[in-house]
Amino acid sequence: MSSVQQSTADAPLSLRERRRAAASREILEAAERHVTEQGPHALSLRAVARGLGMTVQALYHYFPNRDALVTALIAQAYDDLADAVQEAVDGTPEGDAEGDAEGDADGDAEGDAKVPRLVIATEGYRRWAIAHPERFQLIFGAPLRHYEAPVEGPTTQAMRRIGGIFEREMFGGFSREQLEAADVHALSPALRGHLEGLPQSGLGSLPPPAIALLLSAWGHMHGLVVLEVFGHGSFLGGHQQEIFRLSMRNMLADIRRRIPGAEAG
Amino acid sequence: MSSVQQSTADAPLSLRERRRAAASREILEAAERHVTEQGPHALSLRAVARGLGMTVQALYHYFPNRDALVTALIAQAYDDLADAVQEAVDGTPEGDAEGDAEGDADGDAEGDAKVPRLVIATEGYRRWAIAHPERFQLIFGAPLRHYEAPVEGPTTQAMRRIGGIFEREMFGGFSREQLEAADVHALSPALRGHLEGLPQSGLGSLPPPAIALLLSAWGHMHGLVVLEVFGHGSFLGGHQQEIFRLSMRNMLADIRRRIPGAEAG
DNA sequence: TGTACATCAGTGAACGCGCGTTCACTGATGTAC
DNA sequence: TGTACATCAGTGAACGCGCGTTCACTGATGTAC
Numbered sequence: 001m002s003s004v005q006q007s008t009a010d011a012p013l014s015l016r017e018r019r020r021a022a023a024s025r026e027i028l029e030a031a032e033r034h035v036t037e038q039g040p041h042a043l044s045l046r047a048v049a050r051g052l053g054m055t056v057q058a059l060y061h062y063f064p065n066r067d068a069l070v071t072a073l074i075a076q077a078y079d080d081l082a083d084a085v086q087e088a089v090d091g092t093p094e095g096d097a098e099g100d101a102e103g104d105a106d107g108d109a110e111g112d113a114k115v116p117r118l119v120i121a122t123e124g125y126r127r128w129a130i131a132h133p134e135r136f137q138l139i140f141g142a143p144l145r146h147y148e149a150p151v152e153g154p155t156t157q158a159m160r161r162i163g164g165i166f167e168r169e170m171f172g173g174f175s176r177e178q179l180e181a182a183d184v185h186a187l188s189p190a191l192r193g194h195l196e197g198l199p200q201s202g203l204g205s206l207p208p209p210a211i212a213l214l215l216s217a218w219g220h221m222h223g224l225v226v227l228e229v230f231g232h233g234s235f236l237g238g239h240q241q242e243i244f245r246l247s248m249r250n251m252l253a254d255i256r257r258r259i260p261g262a263e264a265g
Numbered sequence: 266m267s268s269v270q271q272s273t274a275d276a277p278l279s280l281r282e283r284r285r286a287a288a289s290r291e292i293l294e295a296a297e298r299h300v301t302e303q304g305p306h307a308l309s310l311r312a313v314a315r316g317l318g319m320t321v322q323a324l325y326h327y328f329p330n331r332d333a334l335v336t337a338l339i340a341q342a343y344d345d346l347a348d349a350v351q352e353a354v355d356g357t358p359e360g361d362a363e364g365d366a367e368g369d370a371d372g373d374a375e376g377d378a379k380v381p382r383l384v385i386a387t388e389g390y391r392r393w394a395i396a397h398p399e400r401f402q403l404i405f406g407a408p409l410r411h412y413e414a415p416v417e418g419p420t421t422q423a424m425r426r427i428g429g430i431f432e433r434e435m436f437g438g439f440s441r442e443q444l445e446a447a448d449v450h451a452l453s454p455a456l457r458g459h460l461e462g463l464p465q466s467g468l469g470s471l472p473p474p475a476i477a478l479l480l481s482a483w484g485h486m487h488g489l490v491v492l493e494v495f496g497h498g499s500f501l502g503g504h505q506q507e508i509f510r511l512s513m514r515n516m517l518a519d520i521r522r523r524i525p526g527a528e529a530g
Numbered sequence: 531t532g533t534a535c536a537t538c539a540g541t542g543a544a545c546g547c548g549c550g551t552t553c554a555c556t557g558a559t560g561t562a563c
Numbered sequence: 564t565g566t567a568c569a570t571c572a573g574t575g576a577a578c579g580c581g582c583g584t585t586c587a588c589t590g591a592t593g594t595a596c
Contacts, residue, residue, distance in 0.1 A: 016537085016593070023539080040407075041306055044582060056583080058540050066583065142305075142406035142495060159497075185514045191504045198500065215501075216489070216512035223488020224481070230407060232424075235463065236480075239456045247481035249450045254519040281560070281571085288572080309549060321550080323573050331550065 024062050027052065031073055032135070040138040043070065077135040078158035081128050085162050088124025089169065092117050118169035119248045122221045125162070126244055129225045136229055140222075160202045166218065167203075170252070171210055174259055180207040183258045187212065213255050220251055289327050291317065296338055297400070305403040308335065342400040343423035346393050350427050353389025354434065357382050383434035384513045387486045390427070391509055394490045401494055405487075425467045431483065432468075435517070436475055439524055447474040448523045478520050485516055 030051040035043055045066050049056040063069045094117075129136040171179055187195070187208055195211045198204035203211050224247055227233050228240050236243060256262040295316040300308055310331050314321040328334045359382075394401040436444055452460070452473055460476045463469035468476050489512055492498050493505050501508060521527040 014593085019592095020539090045584090046582065054539095055541060057542090057585085060584080061539055137407045140491070140495060140497070142402045185511045187511065188504075188507060191507050194502055194504055212508060212511055213515075215498075215508055216485075216515065219489035219492055219512065220481075220485040221488065222492060223486065223490075224484035225488075226405070226491050227484055227487060230405060232405070233480075237459055239453075239459055242453060242456050243477060243480055246450045246452065246477055247484065250478075250481065250519075250523070254515075254522075257519075257522075258515070279560085284559095285572090310551090311549065319572095320574060322552085322575090325551080326572055 020062075027059060027062055027069070028072055028076065031069055032076070035073065035134050035138060036132070039134050040141065043073075045069065073135075074138055075154040075158075077132070077139050078155050080132075080135070081125070081139065082158040082161040084128035085121050085124040085165055088127070089117055089121050089165055092120045115245070116169070116249070116252055118166065118252050119245060121165055121169055122248045123245065125221060126225045126228070126241075129229050133229050136225075140226065141230075163202060163214070163218070167206065167214060170214060170217065170255060171206070171259075174262065176207060178259055178261055179210040181260050182207075182209040182213060183260070184209045184212050213258065217251055217255060221248065285327075292324060292327055292334070293337055293341065296334055297341070300338065300399050300403060301397070304399050305406065308338075310334065338400075339403055340419040340423075342397070342404050343420050345397070345400070346390070346404065347423040347426040349393035350386050350389040350430055353392070354382055354386050354430055357385045380510070381434070381514070381517055383431065383517050384510060386430055386434055387513045388510065390486060391490045391493070391506075394494050398494050401490075405491065406495075428467060428479070428483070432471065432479060435479060435482065435520060436471070436524075439527065441472060443524055443526055444475040445472040446525050447472075447478060448525070449474045449477050452477065478523065482516055482520060486513065 027048065031043065031048045034047050034051055038047070045059050046056045048069070049059055059069070063072070192208045195208040196204065198211070203214065206214065224233075224244050228244070233240050233243075292313065296308065296313045299312050299316055303312070310324050311321045313334070314324055324334070328337070457473045460473040461469065463476070468479065471479065489498075489509050493509070498505050498508075
């Protein structure tokens with residue numbers, strides 16, 4: 001499906017194959033550039049071709065049609081977002097980070113403050129979204145006209161990667177029993193059953209109350225980022241980063257408070 | 266600016282004026298219909314005209330160009346969303362509602378349960394978004410290509426209306442002192458100052474810690490809705506309403522717990 | 531090492547489409563006297 | 564009440580544009596013998 005393909009055997013790629021892969025990559029980069037500069041909805045094959053100094057028709061040697069190019073772009077964006085979250089966490093020691101991970105100009109001096117790695121992770125999410133608003137829009141803004149996301153694929157895989165990171169940082173030190181006993185409003189038996197039936201490779205490995213907490217937290221983080229990226233927080237001026245961090249810290253503390261035997265975060 | 270206009274004096278509208286206003290409304294409705302059926306990005310003057318059995322050029326008697334039509338549509342959507350939240354709250358007695366405000370087919374029997382009006386309000390927000398995903402997308406999905414939102418206007422006014430409702434339901438019973446003493450992570454002096462400087466007609470009337478809680482809560486609600494509406498929660502099957510309610514209840518309880526002297530929600 | 535052949539990246543020309551916008555007009559409706 | 568005039572909603576024709584996609588082709592690159 002993707003045009004950046006491996007040779008079917010594990011044999012090293014031939015010169016032709018490597019060139020082809022390079023050309024595909026170049027096209028994808030040009031398309032990314034175009035999305036970044038003009039927004040996702042201005043993306044057209046002709047514009048991409050123009051950006052490369054090629055004719056449109058040449059693109060058809062690499063992507064069967066426009067949708068295929070968009071699909072590749074979306075998959076790439078998901079992956080990059082997951083990478084950004086991963087890197088944010090990796091760049092932070094096991095415990096908590098020092099306060100000033102971002103170093104804003106306006107002095108939101110977090111005096112009291114180690115920053116928990118979960119918060120660092122959410123800040124990675126936010127930072128990527130702000131740095132790449134058009135690509136974030138490509139993923140989360142709305143389904144593109146005439147484009148239907150494949151149900152299972154690199155997309156859901158990247159989401160699971162992010163989910164895995166949050167899960168680790170959120171529930172890392174706790175036993176199954178503790179998580180099972182988390183104090184959340186009652187789940188209906190039907191919901192409980194559904195959550196238990198989720199794939200073990202993903203959320204299904206957690207007790208239902210923990211899944212509920214994780215989903216809620218994801219929504220919380222995502223919502224703040226979405227509002228900011230799409231311009232609905234501009235009345236906060238340069239303080240959006242601080243509000244975000246504050247919210248995420250409160251969120252983490254609230255979650256901890258709901259798990260029996262946890263010291264508040 | 267808008268084409269549905271009042272006569273400049275308060276004199277009753279003439280026949281001509283009323284007809285003109287009716288025609289404008291009809292155009293707006295046709296445009297709305299088109300957005301609903303084809304998505305915001307498929308909105309074209311020609312399509313709207315077709316839907317009305319008119320020629321395109323006639324529309325130029327009512328809207329100077331495409332952008333003006335889109336602007337009117339956006340303003341209308343904001344207003345309808347605010348109305349939906351308002352109506353959800355109005356339909357609920359002062360205290361809390363009985364559990365089954367929505368009445369899903371799948372039995373998420375909320376046995377324990379009066380539903381706080383704040384939760385009812387957020388469910389109004391969610392319900393409108395799900396009932397009108399394309400119009401929700403029009404507002405929050407992403408800025409439309411070539412469309413710049415006016416900084417102040419019906420848009421921000423509708424947001425303030427919603428904010429006011431949430432504020433009342435969230436902080437209604439508390440004194441300024443209680444809200445000022447709310448237990449949130451420390452706000453920097455700069456942020457504190459900025460929040461205190463917000464317009465008194467809106468958020469500025471609240472103590473900074475309460476503003477922080479409100480914004481965080483808005484993001485929380487919005488994020489869960491956005492993920493659901495844009496299809497990122499489909500793995501939850503029919504249980505998204507229950508997860509949402511659960512999250513909002515937890516959220517309210519967490520907020521209450523942060524205000525001194527409040528009984529937990 | 532040289533030759534014949536296959537592969538395939540890229541081009542030129544063309545298609546039919548829907549779009550926003552402008553212009554000059556017609557004809558019905560409403561207003562002033 | 565009747566007539567002359569102004570208003571203005573709507574039309575027909577046309578503009579130039581960018582789009583995705585198809586087709587038949589050229590010419591360079593790589594492969595088999």
